[in-house]
Amino acid sequence: MERAAGYSQRFDCLTDAYRCFLTGSCPSGGAADVAAVILSGVCAQLSGEEDRGCAPAARCRELSCVSVSLLERISSSLADQSPADQSPAVQSLPPAVALYCAEVLRVLFQDMGLMSQLVHQFQAEDQIISHLAAKSVSAWVFYQLLKSGAISPVWEQKCVQAFHSSPPGTELDACLWSLTEVLKRLLKGAHQEIIGKLLAAFDSSLTALCRFLPEEGEEMAQCLVDFTRSRHSGTTFCLLLDLLEVLTASSLICGAGVCLKSQRMTHIHSSALLTVISSSSEYFVKKRALLLLKRAVLQKAGEDWALGEVPLTGLKYEHFHFDMSILAQSVLTAVAANWLQSVQVESASFFGGTRRGQGDEGQKPDCVMLRAVSLLLLKSMELHIQTAGGTAGADSPAEVYGYLQSLWGFLKRNSVQLMEVTHLCCWVSLLFGEQDDDMMEAAKALLSVFLHHRVCSGLDDFAVLEAACASGCNPHCHFLLLLQSISFDHSILLDFLISTETCFLEYFVRYLKCLRADWRGFTAACGRICVSDCHLSLTASRGSDLFAPTYKGGPDRVWFQPTGVVSPVGSTSGLRLVDYGSSDESDPETMDSQDEAGTSVCEKSRSGALDVKQESSGPPVLIRQKQYESSPSTGLLREDRRPEGSSLLVLHNEQTPCPNTPPPSGQVNCETSARAVLCLSELREVVTKLQTKKLFPYNPSSLLKLLAQIQQSHLSQF
Numbered sequence: 001m002e003r004a005a006g007y008s009q010r011f012d013c014l015t016d017a018y019r020c021f022l023t024g025s026c027p028s029g030g031a032a033d034v035a036a037v038i039l040s041g042v043c044a045q046l047s048g049e050e051d052r053g054c055a056p057a058a059r060c061r062e063l064s065c066v067s068v069s070l071l072e073r074i075s076s077s078l079a080d081q082s083p084a085d086q087s088p089a090v091q092s093l094p095p096a097v098a099l100y101c102a103e104v105l106r107v108l109f110q111d112m113g114l115m116s117q118l119v120h121q122f123q124a125e126d127q128i129i130s131h132l133a134a135k136s137v138s139a140w141v142f143y144q145l146l147k148s149g150a151i152s153p154v155w156e157q158k159c160v161q162a163f164h165s166s167p168p169g170t171e172l173d174a175c176l177w178s179l180t181e182v183l184k185r186l187l188k189g190a191h192q193e194i195i196g197k198l199l200a201a202f203d204s205s206l207t208a209l210c211r212f213l214p215e216e217g218e219e220m221a222q223c224l225v226d227f228t229r230s231r232h233s234g235t236t237f238c239l240l241l242d243l244l245e246v247l248t249a250s251s252l253i254c255g256a257g258v259c260l261k262s263q264r265m266t267h268i269h270s271s272a273l274l275t276v277i278s279s280s281s282e283y284f285v286k287k288r289a290l291l292l293l294k295r296a297v298l299q300k301a302g303e304d305w306a307l308g309e310v311p312l313t314g315l316k317y318e319h320f321h322f323d324m325s326i327l328a329q330s331v332l333t334a335v336a337a338n339w340l341q342s343v344q345v346e347s348a349s350f351f352g353g354t355r356r357g358q359g360d361e362g363q364k365p366d367c368v369m370l371r372a373v374s375l376l377l378l379k380s381m382e383l384h385i386q387t388a389g390g391t392a393g394a395d396s397p398a399e400v401y402g403y404l405q406s407l408w409g410f411l412k413r414n415s416v417q418l419m420e421v422t423h424l425c426c427w428v429s430l431l432f433g434e435q436d437d438d439m440m441e442a443a444k445a446l447l448s449v450f451l452h453h454r455v456c457s458g459l460d461d462f463a464v465l466e467a468a469c470a471s472g473c474n475p476h477c478h479f480l481l482l483l484q485s486i487s488f489d490h491s492i493l494l495d496f497l498i499s500t501e502t503c504f505l506e507y508f509v510r511y512l513k514c515l516r517a518d519w520r521g522f523t524a525a526c527g528r529i530c531v532s533d534c535h536l537s538l539t540a541s542r543g544s545d546l547f548a549p550t551y552k553g554g555p556d557r558v559w560f561q562p563t564g565v566v567s568p569v570g571s572t573s574g575l576r577l578v579d580y581g582s583s584d585e586s587d588p589e590t591m592d593s594q595d596e597a598g599t600s601v602c603e604k605s606r607s608g609a610l611d612v613k614q615e616s617s618g619p620p621v622l623i624r625q626k627q628y629e630s631s632p633s634t635g636l637l638r639e640d641r642r643p644e645g646s647s648l649l650v651l652h653n654e655q656t657p658c659p660n661t662p663p664p665s666g667q668v669n670c671e672t673s674a675r676a677v678l679c680l681s682e683l684r685e686v687v688t689k690l691q692t693k694k695l696f697p698y699n700p701s702s703l704l705k706l707l708a709q710i711q712q713s714h715l716s717q718f
Helices: 002-023 031-047 056-081 095-111 114-123 127-148 153-165 170-188 192-212 231-257 261-268 270-279 283-298 320-336 367-388 397-414 424-432 436-456 461-471 475-485 490-498 504-517 519-530 593-605 607-614 667-692 701-715
Strands: 547-551 558-562 628-631 636-639 649-651
Touching: 002 031, 002 056, 031 056, 031 095, 031 114, 056 095, 056 114, 056 127, 095 114, 095 127, 114 127, 114 153, 114 170, 127 170, 127 192, 153 170, 153 192, 170 192, 170 231, 192 231, 192 261, 231 261, 231 283, 261 270, 261 283, 261 320, 270 283, 270 320, 283 320, 283 367, 320 367, 320 397, 367 397, 367 424, 367 436, 397 424, 397 436, 397 461, 424 436, 424 461, 424 475, 436 461, 436 475, 436 504, 461 475, 461 519, 475 504, 475 519, 475 667, 490 504, 490 667, 504 519, 504 701, 519 667, 667 701
Parallel strands: 558 649
Antiparallel strands: 547 558, 628 636
């Protein structure tokens, strides 16, 4: 009974202290008394202390968890109070409470030597105890680094020893997690000097962790430690991958200030990580390794936890370009060796597990994996092209397009939706339609591939476009599909321009330069997209319509049926192509004569498109094109030799019959290009207004000049 009373007394003291710290007040007892109770609670689990008349393990475990949690709370609260890490969102502790907490920690770690007891808990069989100990140690280490810049020698020695010799298990897990957590906190606060000091202390031991990665040409099963044999080993490996991501993020955030080998491990050992993806038996390990490589090639390591708070220096470390080249070359070499054949893609996972489709629905593929593989390869191709400088000495166009063909084969094997696409340029919108940032990265990379092919192939413009559509990298098709997905709404393009979450500005400027030099290719793509077998509108989350392709009447005819059409206010159900109601009218007094002329032409040219919208409840419209026709089986562009009355696409509504009279020749190309130019013209007007009022976040003069040149190119056709 005496032991039970002692347990209850200690537990009440701990809970009372916890409540006081939460409410911003000091406990009734002195700091030394609270420290003694915390120490006894931590040591209860170590000593195997038992209480009579109750479950001994449960009591000891409960007391230890509360003690360690209270310790972590005190350390984190004091760290938040540090001037070096003060955030406006952090509520300050009263000065008396802050002094009380600091005294409790001083007694525990300096007088009582608590750190050695805590790191001993890292190897506890109880994973909860081990993890709580790692949390409290990490909070204390972070606080000490901010306060004095000193690294705890006991913690450092424990982690170094584990990194060099510990097998997968709770001890190694706790050390990996603890160092990762401390680095994350330092990175969020942009403490470059402290980060450099901490990484220098661990550099050699971190590189020793490479013993868990397969060597060049070695299978995962032949690695010194095979992480595929147990679920716990897979967890350890994922913690290692988390640490690698933090190290990669530190190289980007610290820039030229720190350049250590441990920060370059992801790039240097990218080939080994690719082997892990293709040979590991645990799917979550494959996925985690793939996402690490994706973020590395996109230079977005740490994006999940940084939350936009991490300031980038803008300066690259010494070996940055070399490391990126290694990563890109590793990916391309693996793809050339049929790496994609061994990449596993399971069905999509949800909170309840893996959902299996029923009936005709089939299984939904893991689109996260599909997007990650696609971006990893596309960005690697872009980096390789940039390294070669776009010269003839780079890989031949056939070899570059060969990588794309391997990617298309991989996507078709794993996605029924993409398998049915015959115009390969549509795959970008179909795969990335709900991920704006990834879609912009993919479009930018494919634009680089297209420009490289145009320079190095030696083909004429028409043949270049033909090959581009056959390989899915025609930039004009990509841009038109983007405009269709946002219903040609210039306000969404403005959001993209202002946002820092995507690379849209870089992509947009590069594409406008391409468009300025290749207007004929753009007009050809306008006709090509109209007969495309992909969705007319691809982003339902933005309120646009969705159309599912149904194949009828042979390969040259594609019937589009509305599926879940979102009708605007005041309209009836039926077929709609574009909703112009979301665009505000521009003030006429702010437009120059060139803008007025361009607008009148665009308005006149799009009258047929508006008729389609207004007559949506009536008969559907038969659309044809003038200059080019499509071969759905090959996705190529070729000259139109059809009779004047022939058609290539019917927009179908099941409620009405299909008419036989086509619109005037060339109307489709003119309408589509006019909508695109009108959208760009409206964008130019609103950006000009914002610039005049000094509300635009950067100088858009070059962008406005490009937009004006595009509008002039459109006017020159008439």
